[in-house]
Amino acid sequence: MAKTKTIKINREFPLYLMLLPAVILALVFSYGPMVGIVMAFQRVLPGKGLFGSPWIGWDNFKYVFQMPNFYQVIWNTVFIAGLKAIAGVIVPVSVALMLNNVTSKLFKRTVQTVVYLPHFLSWIILAGIFVDILSPSDGVVNLLLKAVGMQPIFFLGNDNVFPWTMVATDIWKSFGFGTIVYLAALTDIDPTLYEAATVDGANRWQQTWHITLPGIMGTIIMLTTLSLGNILNAGFDQIFNLYSPLVYRTGDIIDTLVYRTGIANYQYGVATAVGLFKSVVSLLLIGIAYKLAAKFADYRIF
Amino acid sequence: MNPKITKLPPIWNIVNMVVLGTLALVCAFPIMHIFALSLSSATAANSGLVTVFPIDFTLQSYQFVIENPAFVRAFGISLMRVLVGTPISMILTVLVAYPLSRNRGEFRARDFFVWFFLITVLFSGGMIPYYMVIRQTGLIDSFWALVIPGALPVFNVILLVNFFRNIPKELEEAAAMDGATHWDILFRVLLPLSLPILATLTLFVAVGHWNSWFDGLLLMNSPDKYPLQSYLQTVIINPDPRFLSERDLALLQIISNRTTRAAQIFIAMIPILVVYPFLQRYFITGLKMGSVKG
Known part of the structure; x- marks a missing residue:
């Protein structure tokens, strides 16, 4: 008995060895910052180290929840992220269904190639592009609007328009990716279903409605449920590079608030508290989302 | 494309193609416009004449940038x-994916380590504690801060684990009979069968590295250590006169700021455009290969 145990451990030893570098990395750079969460309960003094600063209980959280704009920031986050999630299902599913109707292979491939490209460009590059083309004075979009007799729109400077600009530009970047995912799901539909439907006299629309759409419903439900876990992620990379004090009222989100409070204003304790609040709520939502996805779409990650 | 599906009536077919064509144009137009701006003269750019073709063609902006x-x-x-x-990330991904692809009988601590890595995606300490840890480890302002802390892409590990698990067990068992160790099985049996998914993951890690900007901004104190995307953030998105030399300021008077911005944006896109055909080809195969089966 003792001998088989040694053999087993020897057999498993290389597996531990393989994991070792990644485990160290995760301990330092992922679990390490989790220890740093104690700062949320401290008045962080520079140079005092992680446990040298005075403990102040929940004061940082009280301060955060009394900030006049905090609830607005949460609302902005959920509003922008929610709209992105909804549009992020409707647009790619529609485009995938439309592409599925195209008979010309060349046309289909060209469209796919073009709409998929922005997915791989960073928000730095895209922000550079959008700031230029959306400029109210000499941006090409507003020049076009003026040419057809419309008033110029301050896409990035008007706080009533800004959230919608974020949703639109985000869809512009990401719908091609979603389209490809749904197209892949479409190819898995059993072709004999279409044959049977044709024999029964179903027309093109009826086939789409009763075969194609239900065929990708599993994927739609899965991706929608999983996006629930992201409802507090309104897109830091995008908003940080496109917003300005002019649009803080509707455009400031949790992540940008954390950045400004912590990195720009050195309020480490307060910023950590906001970050912790977000992490905990997100974790709960992810848990719920996975439970739902497992229940409705039989989804498992491992 | 499903060959069995009934075709649309011709009129709807045309409507369909017009809508899709318009969408493709909406996607392509901003990129073409920036490219055209970067090749136009300053006066043409500033007078709003440029749409998708360069006006007064010149390479001046590119020359200035280079x-x-x-x-x-x-x-x-x-x-x-x-x-x-990229190589560091790929080595770590492979080394983690192998133990996690074993079943519980072969590796009793497997479930523990699955959760150990999964937790790092599900929960994080947040931006400020992360920054403090990097500072404690002395990586602030070092090139390695851009490479080491984020070196394990857990999502890629999941894809590779699922791929390994779909390789027929008989191959490993036959090798194990001949006395193969875990290292042999990983490097001589599994990896040679995994080249397409490894290519896919490599491309995605490389693109991710090229596109990263926030770590540079957060973790580097001096702008001369910024990677390109962080550098562009400070000169294009959020221009800071401290980072512009006198030479820059003088030259910007001559060359339109707008065309040089366009040129810099376009140069930063070039590496992505170069690998894009491969990205497109491998993406779906990679996605399907790594998905769960049974």
Whole structure:
């Protein structure tokens, strides 16, 4: 008995060895910052180290929840992220269904190639592009609007328009990716279903409605449920590079608030508290989302 | 495309193609416009004449950008992080995916480690504690801060684990009968069968490195250590006069700021455009290969 145990451990030893570098990395750079969460309960003094600063209980959280704009920031986050999630299902599913109707292979491939490209460009590059083309004075979009007799729109400077600009530009970047995912799901539909439907006299629309759409419903439900876990992620990379004090009222989100409070204003304790609040709520939502996805779409990650 | 599906009536077919064509144009137009701006003269750009074709064709903006040492240095740092960071990430991904692809009988602690890595995606300490840890480890302002802390892409590990698990067990068992160790099984049996998915993951890690900007901004104190995307953030998105040399300021008077911005944006896109055909080809195969079956 003792001998088989040694053999087993020897057999498993290389597996531990393989994991070792990644485990160290995760301990330092992922679990390490989790220890740093104690700062949320401290008045962080520079140079005092992680446990040298005075403990102040929940004061940082009280301060955060009394900030006049905090609830607005949460609302902005959920509003922008929610709209992105909804549009992020409707647009790619529609485009995938439309592409599925195209008979010309060349046309289909060209469209796919073009709409998929922005997915791989960073928000730095895209922000550079959008700031230029959306400029109210000499941006090409507003020049076009003026040419057809419309008033110029301050896409990035008007706080009533800004959230919608974020949703639109985000869809512009990401719908091609979603389209490809749904197209892949479409190819898995059993072709004999279409044959049977044709024999029964179903027309093109009826086939789409009763075969194609239900065929990708599993994927739609899965991706929608999983996006629930992201409802507090309104897109830091995008908003940080496109917003300005002019649009803080509707455009400031949790992540940008954390950045400004912590990195720009050195309020480490307060910023950590906001970050912790977000992490905990997100974790709960992810848990719920996975439970739902497992229940409705039989989804498992491992 | 499903060949069995009934075709649309011709009129709807045309409507369908017009709508899709318009969408493709909406996607392509901003990129073409920036490219056209970068090749146009300053006066043409400022007078709003440029749409998708360059006006008064000139390479002046590109010349200015390429002769700017700060831009070239940032480009080099980005290239370095791709060349150094991608292999490190891939080695770690492979080394973690193998133990996690074993079943519980073979590796009793498997479930513990699955959760150990999964937790790092589900929960994080947040931006400020992360920054503090990097500072404690002395990586602030070092090139390695761009490469080491984020070196394990857990999502890629999941894809590779699922791929390994779909390789027929008989191959490993036969090798194990011949006395193969875990290292043999990983490097001689599994990896040679995994080349397409490894290519896919490599491309995605490389693109991720090229596109990263926030770590540079957060973790580097001096702008001369910024990778290209962080550098562009400070000169294009959020211009800060501190980072512009006198030479820059003088030259910007001559060359339109707008066309040089366009040129810098376009140069930063070039590496992505070069690998894009491969990205497109491998993406779906990679996605399907790594998905769960049974």
